[in-house]
Amino acid sequence: MDISQVAGYLAGATFAISAGWYTFDVAKRKVTVSIATFFMFTLINSSQLIALISEGVWGVVPFTTVGLISSALICLFSLQNGKIYFELLDKVGLLGALFGFIAWQVSSNAALNIYILSITNLIIFVPLIVKTFKHPEYETARPWGLNLLASFFLLLTINSTSVVVWAVPVRQFVCSILMNIGILKGRLK
Numbered sequence: 001m002d003i004s005q006v007a008g009y010l011a012g013a014t015f016a017i018s019a020g021w022y023t024f025d026v027a028k029r030k031v032t033v034s035i036a037t038f039f040m041f042t043l044i045n046s047s048q049l050i051a052l053i054s055e056g057v058w059g060v061v062p063f064t065t066v067g068l069i070s071s072a073l074i075c076l077f078s079l080q081n082g083k084i085y086f087e088l089l090d091k092v093g094l095l096g097a098l099f100g101f102i103a104w105q106v107s108s109n110a111a112l113n114i115y116i117l118s119i120t121n122l123i124i125f126v127p128l129i130v131k132t133f134k135h136p137e138y139e140t141a142r143p144w145g146l147n148l149l150a151s152f153f154l155l156l157t158i159n160s161t162s163v164v165v166w167a168v169p170v171r172q173f174v175c176s177i178l179m180n181i182g183i184l185k186g187r188l189k
């Protein structure tokens with residue numbers, strides 16, 4: 001087993017703890033989320049997981065599997081909050097997920113789907129980051145701190161200069177570090 005594989009399992013395990021904690025916080029109504037946004041994350045993670053397997057980018061598979069399961073559970077638990085709204089960026093997420101999947105099918109290139117999904121994921125993550133900078137009290141710090149650690153491990157899965165190998169880890173790390181900065185900024189006020 002090489003460092004990339006070990007890092008992939010560490011990323012997946014750490015993210016499982018982080019995502020489990022965050023999912024529990026959603027279930028306990030400590031965190032308020034948009035069902036539509038997490039539905040988009042569920043669609044994106046599903047498509048991304050299949051594309052990663054198709055491309056043989058195994059280091060990211062444990063992390064993405066946890067992401068798929070947790071985003072689906074968050075959708076279910078957040079139903080109790082009654083926050084069902086479909087914002088512009090949720091629509092962008094849906095279109096991006098569909099466009100990525102269609103581009104993959106037309107071109108027979110799963111990497112194209114991964115690129116489109118990575119960009120789409122960044123776009124739909126923006127409202128969560130903005131919300132965290134404005135209202136850090138709506139998020140819990142520990143799960144996001146663990147998420148950042150998992151994202152660091154995910155960076156260690158990069159074993160090639162090929163964009164398909166580093167697109168997901170870099171995108172994830174950028175989102176996670178911005179969330180942690182937003183939370184920290186709020187705690188320092």
